[in-house]
Amino acid sequence: MKLHNLMEDEVVAAVDKITEGMNDVCRCEICRLDMASIALNNLKPKYVVTDKGEVFAKAYSLDFQFSTDLVAEVTKAIEIVKKNPRHK
Numbered sequence: 001m002k003l004h005n006l007m008e009d010e011v012v013a014a015v016d017k018i019t020e021g022m023n024d025v026c027r028c029e030i031c032r033l034d035m036a037s038i039a040l041n042n043l044k045p046k047y048v049v050t051d052k053g054e055v056f057a058k059a060y061s062l063d064f065q066f067s068t069d070l071v072a073e074v075t076k077a078i079e080i081v082k083k084n085p086r087h088k
Contacts, residue, residue: 003047004047005040006046006048007040007043007044007045007046008040011043012032014039014074015035015036015039018074018075019032019035019078024082025081026081026085026087028087030085034077034085034086035074035080037077038076038081039070039073039074039076039077042073043070
């Protein structure tokens with residue numbers, strides 16, 4: 001296994017899930033990556049290098065406060081990108 005930030009997986013999944021039903025939000029790759037980048041810059045990273053570490057970190061993602069923080073930051077990022085998309 002190599003160094004991996006599990007928070008990236010969580011954020012990308014949250015961006016996709018939250019924007020799924022939003023017709024007024026662009027879901028192109030540029031916008032999705034911008035949303036993820038903004039959210040990731042405001043969340044604590046969860047780096048792992050072993051399978052055991054990955055299991056512990058994924059268990060932490062079940063925590064209510066973790067979920068609340070994740071959704072809050074992703075929602076903020078979506079609003080920022082929605083108001084200022086970089087693509088044409």
